[in-house]
Amino acid sequence: MATFDCQVVLNNQELIDLSKDKWAMDQALVALGDTSRIPSLLSGDFRSLTAALGLPFLLKPRRSYASKGLVWVREERDFTPHAALLGDYLMAQPIIGSAADEFTVAAFGDGSGDTGPIIAFQRKLASDGSTAKAWVYQDDSLDQVVGRLCRAFKPVGPTNLQFRRGIDGSWSLLEINPRISSTSSIRRAFGYNEAAMCLDHYLDGKAPGRPTLRSGFAVRYIEDFIVYDRDHF
Numbered sequence: 272m273a274t275f276d277c278q279v280v281l282n283n284q285e286l287i288d289l290s291k292d293k294w295a296m297d298q299a300l301v302a303l304g305d306t307s308r309i310p311s312l313l314s315g316d317f318r319s320l321t322a323a324l325g326l327p328f329l330l331k332p333r334r335s336y337a338s339k340g341l342v343w344v345r346e347e348r349d350f351t352p353h354a355a356l357l358g359d360y361l362m363a364q365p366i367i368g369s370a371a372d373e374f375t376v377a378a379f380g381d382g383s384g385d386t387g388p389i390i391a392f393q394r395k396l397a398s399d400g401s402t403a404k405a406w407v408y409q410d411d412s413l414d415q416v417v418g419r420l421c422r423a424f425k426p427v428g429p430t431n432l433q434f435r436r437g438i439d440g441s442w443s444l445l446e447i448n449p450r451i452s453s454t455s456s457i458r459r460a461f462g463y464n465e466a467a468m469c470l471d472h473y474l475d476g477k478a479p480g481r482p483t484l485r486s487g488f489a490v491r492y493i494e495d496f497i498v499y500d501r502d503h504f
Contacts, residue, residue: 278473282449367435380426
């Protein structure tokens with residue numbers, strides 16, 4: 272069998288497994304007693320879920336990404352077509368904050384519970400669930416929550432944590448993605464270079480240095496590239 276002299280950028284296997292199922296992550300947060308947990312339910316009818324979660328509430332796929340498959344339940348007819356999927360496929364959650372209260376955080380874990388360098392963005396989502404606009408954001412209370420979660424789950428290398436901020440200023444964890452996220456190019460523009468951090472950590476065994484971060488905001492857009500003199504690149 273051939274062998275290769277290389278390092279693979281992989282996170283903590285336990286965290287990878289938890290991140291595949293939002294219910295599994297929810298139960299891990301229950302076991303921790305962590306206040307960032309969003310109350311989640313796998314069973315109930317429209318009446319009981321409304322009593323527990325209020326209206327509107329969300330039906331969220333247990334295994335998905337980038338807000339794919341979310342169902343907003345505002346009345347019973349929104350819930351009924353999806354009721355049979357609750358449990359194995361969907362779970363129910365209250366809605367925390369608003370679309371303006373969503374945040375994405377990058378940390379670089381050392382595997383022992385340290386967050387390493389952190390950068391956070393307040394963001395606005397595009398229709399496909401990806402980040403359309405991002406503003407560099409700093410809040411000590413958010414850093415504390417990220418630190419607490421990293422101590423619990425011990426990520427290794429680039430790790431993305433997504434949050435909603437409640438009307439009371441509390442932080443609720445949407446999900447942890449144990450990988451480099453799609454906003455890495457935006458983070459690089461503000462001084463947070465995950466590619467360089469990976470080289471330091473995985474190849475040289477060095478802890479990433481604290482980057483000098485710039486403030487500002489970023490906008491993503493589609494750009495057309497037109498070629499007239501040939502039919503290929």
